Amino acid sequence: MTDVVKYLVSFEVNGESHRRDVDPRLLLVDMLRDDLRLTGTHVGCSTGNCGACTVVLDGKTVKSCCVLAADVEGSRILTIEGMSEGPDQLHPVQEAFVENHGLQCGYCTPGMVLSARQLLESNPSPSEEEIRRGIAGNLCRCTGYVFIVKSIQAAAEATTTDKRPSAEGAEPNP
Numbered sequence: 375m376t377d378v379v380k381y382l383v384s385f386e387v388n389g390e391s392h393r394r395d396v397d398p399r400l401l402l403v404d405m406l407r408d409d410l411r412l413t414g415t416h417v418g419c420s421t422g423n424c425g426a427c428t429v430v431l432d433g434k435t436v437k438s439c440c441v442l443a444a445d446v447e448g449s450r451i452l453t454i455e456g457m458s459e460g461p462d463q464l465h466p467v468q469e470a471f472v473e474n475h476g477l478q479c480g481y482c483t484p485g486m487v488l489s490a491r492q493l494l495e496s497n498p499s500p501s502e503e504e505i506r507r508g509i510a511g512n513l514c515r516c517t518g519y520v521f522i523v524k525s526i527q528a529a530a531e532a533t534t535t536d537k538r539p540s541a542e543g544a545e546p547n548p
Contacts, residue, residue, distance in 0.1 A: 380395040381395070385446045385447065388451070403439045
């Protein structure tokens with residue numbers, strides 16, 4: 375039996391630099407969960423259909439069960455653990471999901487929240503149709519999507535409100 379050649383990969387996850395020797399067959403989701411202990415990225419179908427393993431890779435959402443760890447050389451990755459400033463300060467999308475009952479069992483939630491975040495970054499005021507299209511790669515078996523859509527609409531409203539100048543002409547919040 376021959377030894378498997380490993381690849382040295384340097385990348386950033388949630389703002390922290392990492393270097394790992396990885397097996398060329400190792401999936402990104404497995405590296406995140408098993409090696410880095412970032413278990414908020416869930417494994418659902420392992421085929422790229424459900425979106426439970428969604429992360430943001432270099433500014434785009436990807437299904438981490440379909441990405442080889444060896445292919446993230448030089449990349450920046452955001453997982454659900456990196457969404458907020460700390461345990462007591464949720465990102466506006468996370469707050470909206472909590473306040474608007476956008477989760478039930480919670481299994482799809484990390485991928486759904488990351489997809490919603492990316493949607494709102496590219497389209498701060500999406501229509502309901504645009505929201506539904508924006509989360510189409512993330513499946514939920516519990517909620518029927520009504521409260522998920524409502525949560526994303528609330529997050530859009532909260533984030534656009536934070537960016538509007540007040541009536542007195544004050545600068546928008548960063």
